[in-house]
Amino acid sequence: MTLHELARHTAAEFQAAYDRPPRWLVAAPGRVNVIGEHNDYNDGFVLPMAIERYAVMAAAESAGGKNAISIRSTAPGANPITIDLSAPVKPGEPRWGNYPRGVVAGFLARGIQPRGLDVLLHSSVPLGGGLSSSAALEVCTATLIEAATGKSIDPVAKALLCQKAEHEFAGMPCGIMDQFISVMGRENHLLLIDCRSRQTELVPMSDPSVAVLIINTCVKHELTGSEYPTRRKQCETAAKILGVASLRDATADLLERDRGKLDGVVYRRARHVISEIERTVHAAEGIRASNWPAVGQLMYASHDSLRDDYEVSCPEADAVVEIAAGIGIKGGVYGCRITGGGFGGCCVALIKADAVDLISRQMAADYRKQTGIAAAIFVSRPANGAMVLPGQCPVTETAFQSIDLSPIV
Numbered sequence: 001m002t003l004h005e006l007a008r009h010t011a012a013e014f015q016a017a018y019d020r021p022p023r024w025l026v027a028a029p030g031r032v033n034v035i036g037e038h039n040d041y042n043d044g045f046v047l048p049m050a051i052e053r054y055a056v057m058a059a060a061e062s063a064g065g066k067n068a069i070s071i072r073s074t075a076p077g078a079n080p081i082t083i084d085l086s087a088p089v090k091p092g093e094p095r096w097g098n099y100p101r102g103v104v105a106g107f108l109a110r111g112i113q114p115r116g117l118d119v120l121l122h123s124s125v126p127l128g129g130g131l132s133s134s135a136a137l138e139v140c141t142a143t144l145i146e147a148a149t150g151k152s153i154d155p156v157a158k159a160l161l162c163q164k165a166e167h168e169f170a171g172m173p174c175g176i177m178d179q180f181i182s183v184m185g186r187e188n189h190l191l192l193i194d195c196r197s198r199q200t201e202l203v204p205m206s207d208p209s210v211a212v213l214i215i216n217t218c219v220k221h222e223l224t225g226s227e228y229p230t231r232r233k234q235c236e237t238a239a240k241i242l243g244v245a246s247l248r249d250a251t252a253d254l255l256e257r258d259r260g261k262l263d264g265v266v267y268r269r270a271r272h273v274i275s276e277i278e279r280t281v282h283a284a285e286g287i288r289a290s291n292w293p294a295v296g297q298l299m300y301a302s303h304d305s306l307r308d309d310y311e312v313s314c315p316e317a318d319a320v321v322e323i324a325a326g327i328g329i330k331g332g333v334y335g336c337r338i339t340g341g342g343f344g345g346c347c348v349a350l351i352k353a354d355a356v357d358l359i360s361r362q363m364a365a366d367y368r369k370q371t372g373i374a375a376a377i378f379v380s381r382p383a384n385g386a387m388v389l390p391g392q393c394p395v396t397e398t399a400f401q402s403i404d405l406s407p408i409v
């Protein structure tokens with residue numbers, strides 16, 4: 001589905017649910033991280049791109065002037081939520097509602113009082129697939145509140161407000177990457193984020209000869225919840241022992257010098273982060289120079305490090321990366337790695353654009369042979385960050401470029 005179709009579909013769903021047309025239509029993308037994994041909470045560099053998959057909200061003032069935000073979702077089995085604006089906003093059930101609840105609480109804390117709204121949510125970001133469906137939902141909610149109140153907040157403050165929602169309402173101590181890219185993504189660019197200074201740099205990636213392939217392993221090992229905070233703590237422990245404020249300040253030499261002071265696991269966690277920060281800086285250089293083989297090698301090295309040192313991969317993601325490496329540059333694959341928090345979800349591959357179909361089919365066939373699982377595979381160009389979709393509904397045909405969101409296999 002193109003973004004245009006997605007917007008039209010969401011507007012039509014709103015009309016069907018609430019029996020009137022929406023007044024606002026907003027979207028926020030998911031993301032894929034090309035390289036720089038588990039670097040954001042270590043003050044390091046990350047290099048994600050927004051993808052052509054979006055959380056979309058259609059909304060209008062609530063019927064009867066109700067002082068509440070009611071959100072219905074088209075996701076199967078998702079019960080509707082109501083956020084009462086006359087009482088303090090707290091986390092609750094259903095759990096998916098905690099992302100919008102947290103964002104609304106963030107606006108209230110900034111003294112921005114949203115009005116009562118009826119909202120219809122439709123998302124094309126695969127849920128739990130490591131493509132930041134939750135950040136897309138948070139940023140989409142924030143964009144809607146901005147549109148409905150007419151009060152825009154600075155992009156960095158907006159991303160941080162959404163991150164806080166995730167920390168305090170969803171209990172996930174995430175870094176800043178997902179919310180930053182969903183707010184600040186730019187078409188045909190990756191975003192190099194310095195997670196210490198929070199400065200961002202757009203890195204152009206418009207070479208038509210390369211494509212970013214996203215391979216959803218379609219498995220989610222239920223470890224992320226407990227393992228993610230553990231990794232964060234291990235990194236903090238390493239930094240403390242090494243005498244630095246964060247692992248951003250450590251070097252491979254420093255780590256080797258003090259190796260004896262760290263237990264084996266903490267040592268390996270630190271080795272991943274220190275080397276991954278370096279790889280990310282080099283990958284940005286490689287992308288600026290269109291040196292795709294060099295970028296690809298860094299992606300493979302990132303995967304090895306995530307698998308062996310950070311231990312956040314899983315057999316299914318390892319299988320995808322092995323299949324990709326087997327196809328190799330000759331077959332059109334420059335590099336491949338697991339992306340996102342880990343323990344399943346998606347892999348990202350950098351491939352030759354003219355081999356997209358062949359590679360996708362081979363990867364799907366080999367993955368199914370090895371694991372018995374059907375992968376979902378699609379390409380995405382780097383997309384724009386959150387947006388208010390233009391015009392009143394129905395959206396005009398020319399308002400959107402045609403983006404093919406359908407999976408290849």
Ligand code: GLA
Nearest residue numbers: 037038174175176177340341
């Ligand atoms: C999750 C978190 C991000 C980041 C990645 C790992 O997606 O939300 O902040 O830490 O894991 O790179």
